Amino acid sequence: MxxxxxxxxxxxxxxxxxxxxGHKGMTDGDRARRFDALISSLVTCHTMVRSPTYQRIEEISEELQNNRAVVDGVPVTRLPRSTIHDLLNRPRRRSLRWELVVSFWATLRRHAEDKRIDTSTMCSLAELERHYQAADIPPVEQARHDVQPAAADTDTQSGNGLPTxxxxxxxxxxxxxxxxxxxxxxxxxxxxxxxxxxxxxxxxxxxxxxxxxxxxxxxxxxxxxxxxxxxxxxxxxxxxxxxxxxxxxxxxxxxxxxxxxxxxxxxxxxxxxxxxxxxxxxxxxxxxxxxxxxxxxxxxxxxxxxxxxxxxxxxxxxxxxxxxxxxxxxxxxxxxxxxxxxxxxxxxxxxxxxxxxxxxxxxxxxxxxxxxxxxxxxxxxxxxxxxxxxxxxxxxx
Incomplete structure (x- = not known):
């Protein structure tokens, strides 16, 4: 084990x-200002697709996750309403996980497609990644590389005597x-x-x-x-x-x-x-x-x-x-x-x-x-x- x-x-x-x-050399003030750019982009994306409710975003993301759907190369993770609130309202107190950022972006795109809303005014995934990296957060990988098959584990658990x-x-x-x-x-x-x-x-x-x-x-x-x-x-x-x-x-x-x-x-x-x-x-x-x-x-x-x-x-x-x-x-x-x-x-x-x-x-x-x-x-x-x-x-x- x-x-x-x-x-x-x-x-x-x-x-x-x-x-x-981790990264060093950035002051808290600089980090906060750069992190604001990411939040601002997410808020703009949300507004451009007619501001779906937190509940609706949660429902769409849950359906995408359950169907293991990939939207524009992004595998979507379910987004609870509290997480959505954090993505749109918490620019300084804590960082944001990249997989949640791109799941939010992908969910908004799916919502726009369902409602026949033009997505050309939304920010791009590359733009979000630039803002994310500029906020002095550890380097980003594309979300589609985030989920990898588990490596083989040679441990065994036979003979442990536990009931089945x-x-x-x-x-x-x-x-x-x-x-x-x-x-x-x-x-x-x-x-x-x-x-x-x-x-x-x-x-x-x-x-x-x-x-x-x-x-x-x-x-x-x-x-x-x-x-x-x-x-x-x-x-x-x-x-x-x-x-x-x-x-x-x-x-x-x-x-x-x-x-x-x-x-x-x-x-x-x-x-x-x-x-x-x-x-x-x-x-x-x-x-x-x-x-x-x-x-x-x-x-x-x-x-x-x-x-x-x-x-x-x-x-x-x-x-x-x-x-x-x-x-x-x-x-x-x-x-x-x-x-x-x-x-x-x-x-x-x-x-x-x-x-x-x-x-x-x-x-x-x-x-x-x-x-x-x-x-x-x-x-x-x-x-x-x-x-x-x-x-x-x-x-x-």
Whole structure:
């Protein structure tokens, strides 16, 4: 399982990192002004084809994606309404993915064709690419080269002992069952370079001094996800913690922290929780070990407040919480959390993050991801159903 594994860790004075790709030498002001040109071109294109609604653009792009349609050489990715809003209204706070830019352009062209609108007044794909590159974003490839057949993966998963009749959650994306559905793009250096560009001024950067090197990639990936499935054998997942619970668990794990650094780590953890409350919230499916829920972290009042917090969160449509008992938990995952990460773009493969105390493992290989996705699915079957887990939490109080 090592051929598609990235490891960020620190041993003594030796560090291993993914190699970052980026451009330097441009001021924030210059970058913002050049990025405005891209946004302006997209707004002009939208206006020239009579300003279809965000909902209509989403519907057209979804149909094109489902049919694996190619418009003027561009394979189209579904565009949620929130993404369309970002494409037309967010010129400075974060970068824009090239595949989303060209999918928006191609969707507008298809809309114009359907309505018999002249497309000669729209900007060209080459013009968009010039604006994109001028914004100091990592080099662009044509979108039709963005989606490549997955490389052969020689890993095997025979003999893992996992059941086969598990809840379906394809690790390859929603189109993997279609002919040619293996045309996903693995998360790799180019995608990581795009992440770096989008995270230059990300809110978590204010806390970079208290973030270990190996966790930076996770903080970049997390806001990009549409769904995160987490198995928590040691502590309640970070996105579901109260501030006081976070303070006590961090202090226990890192007793050498100063009071100021501890406070900053808690602030960062609470900042990340905005993801589950945003307009299109991150979906979280958490399977929590029973012993975690019975640990009062040295303060019964803090523990009770945390349990009540979980009960409240479990009623949200984007949050699923299951409790797993000691006898049903998987001993192979006793050392740290497992997170299976899914991106909203269907052509991006899922990714797995295995967290340990002083390092993290990022797995992208097809069979690696399939193995841990199936492992998580087996825990879904073994754990108490969500309704019964809700009642379990209530009985704890």
């Amino acid at each position: 090592a051929n598609h594994l990235w490891r960020w860790c620190k041993y003594g004075n030796h560090r291993a990192h993914l190699r970052w790709i 009749n598990l809840p379906s959650w394809s690790p390859s994306g929603p189109n993997s069952h279609l002919p040619g559905g293996n045309r996903q793009r693995a998360v790799g250096p180019r995608f990581i370079a795009e992440l770096q560009a989008r995270n230059r001024d990300a809110p978590w950067r204010r806390y970079q001094d208290v973030v270990p090197d190996w966790f930076e990639l996770f903080l970049m990936l997390e806001p990009e996800l549409s769904e995160a499935r987490t198995y928590a054998p040691l502590r309640i997942p970070s996105l579901l913690q109260t501030g006081e619970y976070a303070r006590r668990t961090i202090a226990h794990e890192l007793p050498e922290l100063s009071e100021d650094d501890l406070a900053r780590k808690v602030e960062l953890r609470l900042l990340r929780q905005e993801l589950i409350h945003r307009p299109e919230p991150l979906k979280v499916w958490a399977i929590i070990h029973e012993r975690v829920l019975r640990d009062n972290v040295g303060s019964p009042p803090v523990w009770r407040a945390q349990i009540r917090h979980l009960i409240g969160l479990s009623g949200r449509p984007n949050i699923t919480i299951q409790v797993i008992t000691e006898k049903d938990a998987n001993a192979a995952l006793a050392d740290g959390p497992l997170t299976v990460m899914r991106f909203p773009e269907s052509h991006l493969d899922d990714m797995v993050f295995l967290e340990q105390r002083d390092h993290g493992l990022y797995l992208t290989g097809k069979h690696d991801v399939a193995y841990f996705s199936k492992l998580f699915a087996s825990l879904i079957v073994k754990a108490l159903p969500p309704e019964e887990s809700h009642r379990f939490l209530q009985r704890l109080l």
